[in-house]
């Protein structure tokens with residue numbers, strides 16, 4: 001039995017309702033697929049601290065306001081993840097892929113046109129049902 005990897009995931013929503021997505025670098029787990037930016041929670045960090053750090057490191061934005069969205073437990077053949085997913089409703093800065101990743105803004109409906117890792121289907125469902 002392997003350990004569950006705790007991952008902080010950010011669903012960054014812009015004023016016009018579009019959602020930020022980024023393409024995972026080819027060499028990583030699930031490389032080439034689209035994702036919501038984020039990464040592993042490190043020892044001694046809260047999930048909110050991890051999310052702020054990851055969004056700064058990966059897409060150069062500062063989180064200003066967030067709310068819990070959903071927690072997804074998923075077993076991939078090679079690892080188990082807990083995607084601790086937050087809706088980011090205010091941020092500063094203009095997102096860019098700091099590690100050379102492609103980024104895009106998608107409408108909630110348009111998310112279906114992108115290929116995500118399997119675990120993300122449940123996140124997309126949660127985004128579709130969220131109000132306000």
Ligand SMILES: Nc1nc2c([nH]c(=O)n2[C@@H]2O[C@H](COP(=O)(O)OP(=O)(O)OP(=O)(O)O)[C@@H](O)[C@H]2O)c(=O)[nH]1
Nearest residue numbers: 007009028029030035036037038039040081117119120
């Ligand atoms: N960030 C992110 N990770 C996801 C998503 N969906 C999903 O299955 N994962 C999985 O969660 C795991 C951890 O994410 P990560 O690789 O971004 O972690 P990280 O930024 O800390 O990278 P690192 O390994 O360089 O430290 C990966 O196995 C990844 O495949 C998603 O939408 N966003």
Ligand SMILES: [Mg+2]
Nearest residue numbers: 037038039040
């Ligand atoms: Mg990451």
